[in-house]
Amino acid sequence: MPYAKFEEIIRYIEELAESGDLKSGSRLPSIRSLAKKFSCSLNTVIKAYKELEFSHKIYAVSKSGYYLVEDFPYKRQAGSAVTVYDFLSAGPDKHAMPYLDYKHCMNLAIDRYKEEMFTYSDLLGLPSLREELARHLRDLQVFADPSRIAVTTGSQQALHLLIRQPFPNGKRTILTEQPAHPSFIESVKDQPCLGIDIGRDGPNLEQLEFIFQQEDIKFFYVVSRFHNPTGHSYTNEGRRKIVELAERYDVYIVEDDYMGDLDPDPKQDPMFAYQPNGRVIYTKSFSKTLLPGLRLGLAVLPHELIEGFTRAKFAADVHTPVITQGALEIYLKNGMFASHIEKIRTLYRKKGEVLLRAYRAFMPEGTLYSSPTSGFYSTVRLPSPLKADGLILRLKERNVLAQSTESMYLEDFMRHDELRLSVSHVEDRMIGVGVALMAETIREMAIERKKGVMWR
Template sequence: MRKYDQLVLSLKEKIECGEYRAGMKIPSIRHLAAQYAVSKSTVIKALDTLEREHLLYSVERSGYFVVKTNQSAGKQDSTWIDFASSAPDPVVFPYVDFQHCINQAIDLYQNDLFIYGTANGLPSLLPVISKRLMDYQVFANPEQIVMTSGIQLALSILSTIPFPNGKQTILVEQPGYHLYLQYLEKNQLPVRGIQRTEKGLDLQELERIFREEEIRFFYTMPRFQNPLGTSLSKQEKIAIAALAEAYDVYIVEDDYVADLEFDTKRDPIYSYDQAGKVIYLKSFSKIIFPGLRTGAVVLPEELIGPFSEHKRLIDIDSSMLSQAALEIYLKSGMFERHRERMQTTYRNRSKQLVTCLKNDQGAYQLGEEDPATHTHLLLDRSIPMNQLIHQLKKASVYVQPIDRHYISTYQKAPILQLNIWHVKEEQITRGVDLLKTALQQIARY
């Protein structure tokens, strides 16, 4: 057996037996070369092989570390099937990997972490984010990017600062992101809705609203919309960008789960913007874990100053520790490997969900046949929603209507949202069967 093969096999055995534990730094290249009596190039080749097999990951200027491959599900109650939760599954969180990044951040950025930073974000992180956004077909200079403590803060600032078009009303999709809708109504900000369905948006109605009403910006989720799970077509995105330019309306594009996209040809509205009217929002909370509370905002030049100034007054700066850890996580290659695991996990779940739902569409219409993490069912109006939810709860299945995803003045549709964030593959078929049984029983009466 070649020395290279012996080295790879030996390192694998040490990882499998626990001598090299998850998150642990393995000996240096120089140390391994001396220990196994091989050249440094042989060690580097072996480590690269183990990195490609997702057994190790490298951190710039630090070395190689063991990847944690099996996450503990903790004390999750497996008797319940939770189609209601929209939070990521803790089982796929990169705990150990990101913990290492935090430790590295403290060591590498200690002089920066214990003082107030800059309103726009950690300077060394901004070029990394700029490069990362290219993967989503968002080409922006670091100077256009502002890091925020979550996208909710970004939406709050955008809803407050004056816009160059001098307009006031905010246009939102109906249904739409419930926390933002609640924020707008709680603060009595001028808001109106436009219907979003499984077929997309009525572009003629959108143009009428842009033309006749004083719309400051239109907030939209073109990709895997929350709560519907649907995505706008390329033609719709091109049309929205053109209408924004024609009627001097800004677009706030929330691309919160871009990392779960499988269609490489599905680009954001930002990529079709010729007039600098699109504000692009990218969250890292869903793909890594919610507690990270780090988001990126790409702004047109005329909004950078007002946005940064307002952010400085209400937030001083976003967590420098989170930003420093995120920078290490993105640069090390750990993010790419984690994203691949997330894509595989949720792709398998969503395919199974759609397959089960398509088998029998009696009292409902399936809204999205290629969802990332959630879809919706449009129920027959003869089905009493509260009774259905109560009956499923007795069968240990959590579901929820989308009523909270509407502003108070908008007519609600009888839609049931189904999330697979927290539903394992082995639970999906049983959960859908229980849903169908409940619908059949209710339909008899």
């Protein structure tokens, strides 16, 4: 779906500012000229300018027009335009987030759920939202009664509570993919926990079976689509076999489908679809697809875990705020989420393709990279003996930002030679340059290393 006209105008002005074509403090194009340029009404341009004004990028001068603020774009330093290649920020693409639509839903929710705000609400979430979520999940091949759905304060809360909750299999050890996203790793640090390496299509199944057989595994934590940090997705066959093994050895699966909505292939199934009766616990986040600050997530639980989970949720924060829940319900119900997802699915897939092309074109021999199918996360492994920390410092000097994967490993699996790249905050046209700068820095460091030059 194309951007709404007013979003196009916002992007146009931001790009003019970032490229330096529009100097900070200077007057913006007139409303009339933009309406003509974008073939839209004056009101559409005014809406775009109001939005830019609201986010403190421009300001209005009575009877004169709109002006760019002095310190925008913030990437500008000492009067010269400096471009930052931000492969570090893990949040969604700011330009693509439906901030205004959601604001509208929040306003409606404040009116609609006024009564609920005067008292504590249902611990597992607004019943009407849980019904709406059950409908939404069906599109993802997750068929579950609303009574099994718990709304959580971000999906990380669901994971955190499940890690600590006793399970009916009476087992205590958590098995996690290695690597896994940082907040999950942080959450299992004080728990009995084992890891298993994952490759392109998931773990080695013989090794997995051995662990299920020999160890006291309560659940196996899996991100089988758009893995963080590798960006990989398992095959359906791989998913099915893991669920079979879990059944055979009485192990639960916690399937973190945090970005399932972004899957462009409707034939891809979540693991939940292979065992919907409770063996697979399904969690989902609205942080990457909507707005991370809302802290909205959910878990689809087996009946036997609901009581324990409800008590744990009560102890954690009683319930997720009613207003954000109500706004999500309205947003889902009126079809805004579906059309928004269609838009960002294409956006992130394209970013993934651009990134992969850049890796292929620029990365030096000996550098390994994962090939993501969505433009969120991917991992780069450096040629031996280069270390991620040294590279990150050198990259920073060139305004290329990235993160080491160290916080994504358990102690026994620790690696110091990997970077996670997130392209959600990097514009398509900047991805290639950012990767080329990274590749050049890796090459330089490898040469220095060979010559015995010391670096930090």
